Amino acid sequence: MVDVARDGAGVPAARRSPGGRADVFDKRLDASAMLRAVAETGVSPFYRPMRAGGGEARVDGRSVVMAGCNDYLGLAHDPRVIAAATGALERYGASCSGARTLNGTLPLHGELESRIAAFLGTEDAAVVTTGLQANLALAALFGPGELVFSDAANHASLIDAIRLGAARRTVYRHGDAAHLDGLLAAADPHAAAAVVTDGMFSMDGDLCPLPALTAVARRHGARLVVDGAHDIGLLGEGGRGVGEHFGLREEIGLYTGTFSKCFGSTGGFLAGPAEVIGYLRYSARAVLFSASMPPAALGAALAALDLAQQEPWRRDRVLRLAARLRSELRASGLDVRDGVTPVVPVRVGDDARCVRMWQALLDEGVYTNAVGAPAVPEGGCLIRVTLQATHTDAHLERIVDAFAAAARRTGLPRETPPPRPAKGPAVGAGASAERAR
Template identity: 65%
Template sequence: MADVFDKLLSSSAPSFMETGFRPFYQALSARDGEARVRCERVVMAACNDYLGLSGDPRVTGAAARATERYGASCSGSRALCGTLPLHEELEARLAAFLGCEAAIVTTTGFQANLALAPLFGRGDLVFSDMANHASLMDAIRLGWAGKRPYRHSDMAGLERQLVTADPDAGKVIVTDGLFSMEGDLCRLPEISALARRHGARVVVDGAHDIGLLGAHGRGVAEHFGVPDAVDLYTGTFSKCFGSIGGLLAGPAHIIGYLRYTARPLLFSASMTPASVAAALAALDIVEAEPERRTRVLDLAGRLDSGLRALGFDTGSARAVVTPIIPVYIGGAELCARMWEEVLAEGVFTSAVVAPGVPVGRELIRLTLQATHTDEHLAHILGAFAAAGRRLGVIPAVAVGRAATAGPQRDRDAMPVHVR
């Protein structure tokens, strides 16, 4: 008789854990673009706090005051005892910020996406980019609608699916705004045009782009100048807002419907007072300090061109380089070794293997923060050059001008070494 625990142990998933490399579940403490890992000080290049707000005293102060006033937890779901005036204030502010009729907040961004499930009804069709976040995929699984996945950003593929779909079916196109692993933007103007032509609704997960993109930080729609392209947003406070929590924003009747049907709202405890207060304080900063967006995007452009000049593959050239920079390595074990070597050079990154990316597309994911300094940037480039050459991932000699002319790692500036 099969034992479910034994079956898990003999599956292929843990084999990666036996390589001796340990890129996952590392205990660390991070702040302002640096971290302590294995007791050493390193550059943090794996954190999604793009605007550098999680340690901002205005954000941490708001969280501390809310904890003092309301306690550490609401200990109940939004529907029952878990709604503070603070939750309502955040929802009103978000709706105004995103130009939507209404918004509702959830305990995590993952839950915000799961809360979409009631929209995917029997007989409907969901068209979903294959690189969408796992939580969107799970929401689609939880719903009853037919699944129509299309290859990443393949607009011709999406159109083919729409053209051949039952014209009477309710249709919804679901996409990440800024893709979390590839670092590229969804092709929102084209998605919107296709949606209009075929009577589909557009749902955008703005987890990575709300707060970051567009003159006011309203995300991809603002970036592309298509404010009406999105019918419903989801998002998170765990990235640009330096807190934790999720959001849905859109027409009042849809948000109202989800309040009473979305199980993550009905059956899970609400965002903590501290998280809500931190998100509100971060929203003030997102609105008041656009220079944080400019700074992190500038850093990203410089890092991307420096890595390319060294010979790394950071994906096809993107019109907008975002603070998520993928460095394609290929092969889970080589990826883990590269992660380890880069850490030995004093930079903490994310190793991304299946199921985060398809097999063969394993990558080191670099993320930047507005609080990174030019010295941090130079250190990251120096670490990648040294590690990449040691492992043969890049040629021994730089392939482009930027690498030779670009910043070199200054060992004295960041005296770190991790083994």
């Protein structure tokens, strides 16, 4: 458990440097409501050592259901992915020891770039070391006198990229295309403009309103940039993300994405027009000044990209599990919003109750994510549940039962639930469910 007051630079207020100047090190973690709740309750949901795989994890010496991992397709621990990573490690070593532009480009980088571009149907792609860096690379696109319109719930790395760029940033209300339309209508009609949005938002698991956004962007001559970190590999008939999900792939001007969610590895990519990708390769600091994606991660990503396309049952399985979990939790009276993704957020409210709920769930044998501001609005804390294709029906029942017990233990307010539906056949019954096990 983290002692916020002691370990978080929680020194007495207004500490002074030796010369009497205010001290730049005088920062306090307990300015965060969530971390104050951690200190008050003695519960710490963060930085917990664990070993995960197959829908379960070892935490504090015991096995629990892992319901807080973004490995949606269950590929990070697939033996074929591990074998590919091991083969690349043995052939190329542990690191390239340099940036892509100098000595850090392997044949595997080019192969992965070609494969991503072919998968998404773009002219080109660039592979970078992390998904965060893929988004930070966008800063190079946003120049003086240009305009960027950003969804209020965008990922922190998109927000940072826009701040690092020289363009003027305007935030539109989350998922509100009408608000975006009004902002664009009031903006300089001659300035270059981009609309930047997550495809699937990581905390609530909701999707951007892509049909409405594309109509607005087209009407005002703005480019559309979509961060597909959570949806590429998962949504759409072929797993190509929100563009395919809505039948609007050709409307997305530029993608960013990561290999750390559906593709069992780590690393990031940008995909789009060849001229834009070429410009970013030589202009984006996040690309130029970082050691390149290491061989093992490249090997794993290439194998996982193959498997994600060859085994569509994984997408079907995890989406069906999530639909059933939403229904079961809502039937128990919990505040669960509608959605179509494997991210199932349960609204809790205040920070102290959220961390207590998290601990109660862990005590019941289920590991989840406790989420507070700034990832969600103040007072809107939630328990974020994420499912994987490798979860079994028994795992799902354990999650549902754990929530019922934890809600009773923490006094979580609940609505009077509707009658709980009778249990139907196992999710994904048949050959695909057997493979999922």
